[in-house]
Amino acid sequence: MIKIDEPYSLRLGSSTGISPYKVKVERRLSDLSGYFLDKMLVQEMLSMGENPVIYEVYELPQPPVSGMLNVGSTVIYPGKIGDEYYFTKGHFHEKESTSEVYIGLEGEGLILIQDRRGEITSLEIGPDVLVYIPPDTAHRSVNTGSRRLVFFAAYPSDAGHDYESIERTGFAKVVVERDGKPVVENNPSFHE
Ligand code: S6P
Numbered sequence: 001m002i003k004i005d006e007p008y009s010l011r012l013g014s015s016t017g018i019s020p021y022k023v024k025v026e027r028r029l030s031d032l033s034g035y036f037l038d039k040m041l042v043q044e045m046l047s048m049g050e051n052p053v054i055y056e057v058y059e060l061p062q063p064p065v066s067g068m069l070n071v072g073s074t075v076i077y078p079g080k081i082g083d084e085y086y087f088t089k090g091h092f093h094e095k096e097s098t099s100e101v102y103i104g105l106e107g108e109g110l111i112l113i114q115d116r117r118g119e120i121t122s123l124e125i126g127p128d129v130l131v132y133i134p135p136d137t138a139h140r141s142v143n144t145g146s147r148r149l150v151f152f153a154a155y156p157s158d159a160g161h162d163y164e165s166i167e168r169t170g171f172a173k174v175v176v177e178r179d180g181k182p183v184v185e186n187n188p189s190f191h192e
């Protein structure tokens with residue numbers, strides 16, 4: 001058993017990305033209904049009782065105290081809503097000075113990183129790739145592959161999550177399939 005404040009080691013990989021973990025969060029289509037471009041399709045799927053798991057987060061959280069780190073993993077399942085690949089909600093950290101590091105474990109995808117002015121960068125993630133997320137940027141992960149995308153994350157435990165700010169504007173880009181390949185396009189519903 002891992003105890004707060006004491007040194008620990010854990011294992012990366014397997015079905016949950018990290019083991020052991022303490023908290024599991026599951027996000028289904030119904031939790032993300034306003035997020036995908038094709039809202040009609042989402043409503044149609046939900047009304048037919050189709051509510052797939054889009055992603056799961058496994059975490060070993062610490063108390064929200066400056067200097068401590070949370071570690072976790074995210075598993076995004078392969079799939080699309082229309083042409084749009086499955087993704088995470090995306091968030092800024094409430095404490096704007098906090099950054100984060102992701103390390104790819106399995107599968108392939110893109111991390112969208114957007115600053116307060118709406119400037120956006122997309123970076124590939126996959127096994128043995130580290131992605132650095134600077135302070136005060138919103139981040140969303142997208143599974144562009146045909147298998148699970150799994151990555152490890154470490155971030156200050158007092159960072160907090162602000163989902164509302166980025167939900168209001170949306171991300172400036174979307175990741176969609178065109179001719180069988182992932183393409184990053186301007187988001188027609190983005191508003192600054
Ligand atoms: C936490 C870190 C990740 C995400 C996870 C799910 O700061 O960035 O653990 O929480 O990838 O994404 P979201 O946007 O639903 O929290």
Ligand code: ZN
Binds near residue numbers: 091155
């Ligand atoms: Zn984060």
